[in-house]
Amino acid sequence: MKKITLIAATSCLILAGIFFTIKNRNTSTPDQTVSEKREETNQKKSTAPTQSQISATQDSAPKDVEQKKDTEDTSPKKSKRTYTREYTKEEKALVSTLLKRNSHFKNSDIEIMNIDKKTQRSSVVITSEHKGAKYSFSALIDNRTGKVLRTWGRTIMERRNPLIIE
């Protein structure tokens, strides 16, 4: 009898432990399926997808799960994003050619995406500030002349203030 009681008590404690864990894990929103699925998906990184199909878990990078340390300061830390990457010599030359032909970009950020020596055409992303807002677009440019040949991917503003012409 004692043995049965012991087993029963142990079972209850284990059950209690399980209930407690579940309760603390699955307590979130009434509409929790999406975030929970994501949470679970990110924890099931090892699931092997079939060859012919793409799986939500396929090759996703493991999520960084960092444990809290008691001694850590948990207040949010803010830092400036810094763009320290220097242009290579080749990129510097391209930017110089671009700015020589398009001086209106002198205050813009120019990010080189691709330098194609074969076609002598390169793609860049240009970000400028205009009337208090940032605008960016992609451009295909001629390596030799710096001429902008095509543009695409312009910023979409939710509210536009078109220049009114009387």
Next chain:
Amino acid sequence: MKFNLRSTKFIIAATIITMMMVSCVESPNTKRSDSSGISNTKSSVNAGYGRILQDNPIILSGNSNLDEDVNLAKLLKSNQDFITFNTQLKEPCILITDCIQVTEDYNIEPFTNSDNRWAFTPTTTEFLQVNTFGHINKITDAFHNNLLNHYNNIATPTIDPSLATSNYPTSLPISLFNSKGHWNPMRPLIAYADCDLSNNASFSPSTFELCMGYDLVFKDQVKFAQDNTVIYHEVGHGLVDIMMNMRNTAEYARTLADPLLDDFVIRSDLGYGTYDEAGSINEGLADYFSYYVNQRPHMGEWALGRFNNASRPLKEDDSIHASGIAVDENSRLSYPTYLAYNPNNVTLPSEDIHYAGQIFSHYLVALTEDIQSQCSISKANAIKTVSYVLTETLAELGDLTAKGNDFHSGTAINLNQDKSQVWISSVNPITYRKISQYMGKYLLNVVVNSTTGICSANAVSPTPSPLPYSKDDVESLLDQYGLLLFRTYNDNGNGKSGEEYSFSPSATAVDTLNRKRTELLSKSQLTLETRSDFNSFDIIDNQATLKSIIDSYLLQGKITGLSELTDSDLGFNNGNGKASPGEVVGIFVNLYNNSNSIMGGARVTAADWSHMENDQPCSNLSDAFPTTSQGGTACTTVTDANFDDSARYHPVCMMEYNDGSSTKILSQKEFFNQLKTDAGLLEKDCLDPNDTKTCMVRALQGAETQTVSMIKPKANWTETISKADGSPSFSAGNFMYFEINKNIPIGTKVTCRLRASYTNCDDCHHDSSNGYDDFRDWEYATEKPFNIINITFQVAD
């Protein structure tokens, strides 16, 4: 082992007691709330969790007049939301390690939160970031889950569509996921949740960034990131960009992997100007993405609606709508009647892509409900179904490789790789007609088609007749919205003869009996204004105005640049309302609607076209100008083989030249040759020294098309879109822009052979000599789909 009654009772009792104990343990998520709202502190949540606003403050409070100082903590629910186990607001997604990031603003790194507990006081910037992150993850998860199901179970992209095992010809590329075409292949989506941008929010495709700004008046209290529907809308623009570029991204990956191929770097946009139908469709789609997540047919009630009177409904039964708009089939928000309808101010027409886009968002919501009802499926599944159709549609329409399908060897969309970008933006752009036609095609392929099994009611055996969700249903709903603007589904593609999709060699016809409300008008009804009270066209050349426009267009990337001959300060612009040497001018062509119905999406384009032969203007086009005695030549037939021959395919503007004995109309190339002989003009004196065809006058690339939303019957645009005082409501986007060479002789007469078209036009799109199939893409290089509009001006001092 035996269980007796006593031990059984003990076990039951112990279990009950234990469960009661467990239920009494306060887990961190159950925090008390009082009159000050939820105490949203770190100690109140588990690691990885936080709290976000489940909707915008107006909806959560139920108060449409909610004060800007509202305590948002009162609107939080006590339960926790999973945020991330990372210590920064960063998240991977399928096959992409660095998928989503949220930070405070530009140039600020995502903050580090070492205990990854994400509950913050709602007045803090950290809360805004968590709120933004939570909602971005929500919509991204839904999008990717739907896309996976679409790719794996519905579209059969790896199967040749001509085989019986294919469900239908899909536009999804085989390498969709491996090429990272399901996201941006180059960078994470970065959202700036507390962005320094007043009264606005934005999405930037090139940097893949969202900026959620603040209200101008209540800067510290009212933030766009507090409204989840605006977050969904902005991410929606990102998803549109992804879908439009699925095939382009796949091609980019293919060319990148092969050193022998030129890198395919260009990408598609949906929207090109201040006002155009593609841009308004993009806005309608972005609004639908709010509904896509929350199934609620209204967006932007907080920062947009409450403080800027600019929220938008997505369904006709919304109380914000004007009377007369209703969900019955005769009272829909239909095209083109409601293109300039602003539900926040119904008395004045408003030419704005967001308001015009309501037609599309309302159609998409009605389509969702139609599918839900006819197919007997849940609303959530109906929304997924619409997303499959949208993905297919945008992936094909945005295809700059011009193939449209991995198994197609020819071209079928957007002409060819070389000219696809100008075709999609200027020559044959995405309009309400085109999007409706391709939506229709994929509704037939994906939903009506019972082999996909999506429409449960259709996918029963034996196949019901008539189908519960049928081609008639597709056409009927489009017609209710005035969108049954096409005669065939164009399922054979737009390629040249012999390059039709092999799996759909002929086009499926629309049942004309289903076209009850949609009107198709004749292109001849669109003319140049000739009434004496109006100008046929207007020129603006004020230096300050043009400088402001051009600076803005250059920095925003709308135009590629000015000639090196043109003064960057536009110092030659004299503001006399005429074109003078060295100026940049804006030209507004005043089109007249001679029909008895509203015209939608009237466009004039100054893009190059096949209107010459041997560098001489054709005399035998419908404008009969110039005649052979005026220098024209009887051109031979334009074909798919010669349409872009250099001596045929010319810029629009021609020059009048007097050789002393007669006056001729010359191409600019010939004009240059004459001036070279007469006055020693050199190539370097041309606007582009490498192209004498644009020597004297050229449209600025990117600003070569003028689009207006609508023109009332027997009226022009200036009478249609006017201000309260009746004066026309001109903005920079209403004009096309041209450079005038500073070396052009004063007094030279310039005739620009422009071409006009509009969306609800019959013979602008349908070839009556080919079973009313669409014109082929190359035919858009000719006059067939257009009315020729000649404007002539004399270069003044």
